[in-house]
Amino acid sequence: MNAKTSPSAGNTWRNLPAAQQPEYPDPEALRAVIADLETYPPLVFAGECDQLRARMGAVARGEAFLLQGGDCAETFDAVSADQIRNKLKTLLQMGAVLTYAASVPVVKVGRIAGQYSKPRSKPTETRDGVTLPSYRGDAVNGFEFTEAARVPDPERLKRMYHASAATLNLVRAFTTGGYADLRQVHAWNQDFVKSSPSGQRYEQLAREIDNALNFMRACGADPEEFKTVEFYSSHEALLLDYEAALTRVDSRTGQLYDVSAHMLWIGERTRQLDHAHIEFASKIRNPIGVKLGPTTTAEEALQYIERLDPDREPGRLTFIVRMGADKIRDRLPELVEKVTASGATVAWVTDPMHGNTFEAASGHKTRRFDDVLDEVKGFFEVHKALGTHPGGIHVELTGDDVTECVGGGDEIFVDDLHQRYETACDPRLNRSQSLDLAFLVAEMYRNQ
Ligand SMILES: O=C[C@H](O)[C@H](O)COP(=O)(O)O
Ligand SMILES: C=C(OP(=O)(O)O)C(=O)O
Numbered sequence: 001m002n003a004k005t006s007p008s009a010g011n012t013w014r015n016l017p018a019a020q021q022p023e024y025p026d027p028e029a030l031r032a033v034i035a036d037l038e039t040y041p042p043l044v045f046a047g048e049c050d051q052l053r054a055r056m057g058a059v060a061r062g063e064a065f066l067l068q069g070g071d072c073a074e075t076f077d078a079v080s081a082d083q084i085r086n087k088l089k090t091l092l093q094m095g096a097v098l099t100y101a102a103s104v105p106v107v108k109v110g111r112i113a114g115q116y117s118k119p120r121s122k123p124t125e126t127r128d129g130v131t132l133p134s135y136r137g138d139a140v141n142g143f144e145f146t147e148a149a150r151v152p153d154p155e156r157l158k159r160m161y162h163a164s165a166a167t168l169n170l171v172r173a174f175t176t177g178g179y180a181d182l183r184q185v186h187a188w189n190q191d192f193v194k195s196s197p198s199g200q201r202y203e204q205l206a207r208e209i210d211n212a213l214n215f216m217r218a219c220g221a222d223p224e225e226f227k228t229v230e231f232y233s234s235h236e237a238l239l240l241d242y243e244a245a246l247t248r249v250d251s252r253t254g255q256l257y258d259v260s261a262h263m264l265w266i267g268e269r270t271r272q273l274d275h276a277h278i279e280f281a282s283k284i285r286n287p288i289g290v291k292l293g294p295t296t297t298a299e300e301a302l303q304y305i306e307r308l309d310p311d312r313e314p315g316r317l318t319f320i321v322r323m324g325a326d327k328i329r330d331r332l333p334e335l336v337e338k339v340t341a342s343g344a345t346v347a348w349v350t351d352p353m354h355g356n357t358f359e360a361a362s363g364h365k366t367r368r369f370d371d372v373l374d375e376v377k378g379f380f381e382v383h384k385a386l387g388t389h390p391g392g393i394h395v396e397l398t399g400d401d402v403t404e405c406v407g408g409g410d411e412i413f414v415d416d417l418h419q420r421y422e423t424a425c426d427p428r429l430n431r432s433q434s435l436d437l438a439f440l441v442a443e444m445y446r447n448q
Contacts, residue, residue: 004254010247010283018240018276020119020269022140022152030154030241037157037245042259043113043164044233046250046285052232052262053287055107057315059391060347065104065445066318066392067095068234068263068349069434070111072426073118076138079163084170086399087112088180089188090431092229093202094438096185100209101442107232111396113167114235114261116160117242118425119269135424138163139239143424157242164260168233180229185209197409198435234289237264240280247284255285265289265320268354273303282307289318289394294327294355298338305344314345320394321348321379324355325371328378336386350379351394357426360406364417366427369407373440380444390448393441397429398422408433 024030058064069091071078087110095106117137125134125145133150135143139160142149174180185206192199216222237243237258246260258264264284268291270277281288290304301319309317319339323331328350339346352375356367376393383390402420403412404427412430421427429437 005249005256005283007249007256010244010256010280012283013240013244013276013280016274016276016279017272018270019272020136020238021240022136024152024154026154033154033157034241034245037161037242040161040246042248043161043168043246044259044262046252046255046257046259048232049257049262049286051230052107052109053285053313053315055230055315056263056287056318056347057313058105059107059318060314060345060389062389062391063105064107065098065102066107066109066347066349066394067091067098068109068111068392068394069094069397071115071398071423072396072428073137073424074112074115074163074167075143075424076116076159076163079166081170083400084112084167085174085179086431087397088171088174088231088399090397090399090434091231092180093188094434095229096182096209097202097205097435097438098442098445100205101439102445104445107392108229109232109234109263110171111234113164113171113233114160116163117236117238119236119238119267138424139242157239160242161246164233171231171233175229175231178227180231182209182226183213192431196432198432198439201439202435232262234261234263234265236267237277237281238267238270240276243280250285253285256283258284258286261286263287263289265291265318267291268293268322271304273300273307278304278307287315287318289320289349291320291322291351291354292335294323294331296331296335298334301335301339302342305339305342305346309344309346312344315347317344318347318349318391320351322351322354323375325352325374325378327355328375329382332379332382333386336382336388340386340388347391348383348388349392349394350376350390352376352379353396353426360414360417362414362417364404364421364427366414366417367405369405369429369433369436372405372429372437376437376441377444380448384448390445393437395429395434395437396426397431397434399431401432402428402430404428404430405433409436
């Protein structure tokens with residue numbers, strides 16, 4: 001990967017089949033949008049992608065833990081200060097819990113500032129006898145169930161860019177401008193503490209952190225590292241026209257980087273080895289994730305390593321396992337064993353959301369908190385048995401008090417789902433469920 005790369009190397013995916021791509025009615029309009037996007041400034045700096053790759057290297061070697069989370073599908077309407085702050089606050093609280101209670105450095109990555117497109121199981125959706133194209137995320141078409149809204153519109157790719165830029169700008173302001181200072185550890189909880197058991201548990205932990213900080217200050221130590229937080233962006237690299245338009249040759253290294261986000265992942269529905277998404281990912285230097293569903297074979301896992309991590313560089317490749325609570329204990333061991341035996345050092349991360357979705361009688365797509373937890377437990381058990389490192393969690397969450405997943409300490413019942421069911425696609429953990437999960441994962445990590 002050290003030789004300088006020509007910009008055209010980023011185009012080799014174009015000759016290959018690409019699943020889940022929108023069918024735009026006017027290809028000329030798409031071309032015009034892409035030509036504009038190609039002139040837009042990068043959203044992230046390639047050097048930051050290198051830094052995250054180094055952090056992920058620590059995860060892969062067992063020296064750090066990845067916390068990756070955010071919306072299933074970001075929407076343009078939700079680009080507001082409140083919603084971005086609530087999401088960030090939840091991730092910061094989870095990060096504090098994991099760092100303190102599990103005593104491990106936590107690498108924080110949002111599913112944020114770019115998660116605007118969705119692969120779908122079915123190309124169409126039918127309601128009351130009317131069939132329309134499925135909603136594929138705000139970057140592609142509208143959520144509203146009308147014929148006009150569901151037509152893919154390339155102008156939405158520009159809105160995706162601008163929504164990502166605005167979100168990232170605010171995230172950078174919060175994480176470096178004082179809001180994420182560890183001395184704010186109580187403030188992140190203020191609107192939450194009285195109403196929820198996980199908020200109260202967090203408050204206790206925040207008091208302990210505060211005491212530790214006061215002690216350090218009294219000893220004359222007030223490290224700069226506590227005043228800001230390293231926070232990275234990520235999304236699924238689904239819409240290849242958009243990702244390619246934001247792929248640039250880095251002037252420092254001569255290598256290609258997709259500067260739409262720090263980390264990109266390839267989803268379960270687009271990870272075919274001979275298709276365009278893997279080819280695209282093989283050409284960029286960003287840290288890459290690949291989702292591994294229950295049908296993944298060990299041979300496939302080894303081929304992802306060949307294609308995406310030929311230099312065997314810890315931090316380059318993360319396997320995000322999403323098998324389902326009922327399958328992980330059966331399917332994961334062979335993958336981990338064979339990958340470890342091959343000598344590759346990948347990061348293993350659990351996504352306990354996508355294998356555990358079901359439809360409630362009310363018609364809401366939902367997930368049980370207990371299934372989510374059980375998949376994480378299975379993930380830890382497998383790694384414990386094999387002596388390998390459970391490297392992190394990848395979750396769909398929001399900072400708002402939605403009612404989309406059932407269970408949790410502040411229990412949500414199936415009959416509550418309709419109260420605040422706001423997701424544009426899959427059900428997310430709310431803030432209380434996210435904190436519950438962080439405490440339970442910290443315990444598992446400690447016991448590992
Ligand atoms: O978030 C992941 C997928 O886009 C989602 O699970 C697909 O949902 P669907 O099965 O309703 O299409
Ligand atoms: C679509 C997603 O997951 P998967 O590819 O694992 O189904 C996702 O994480 O948004």
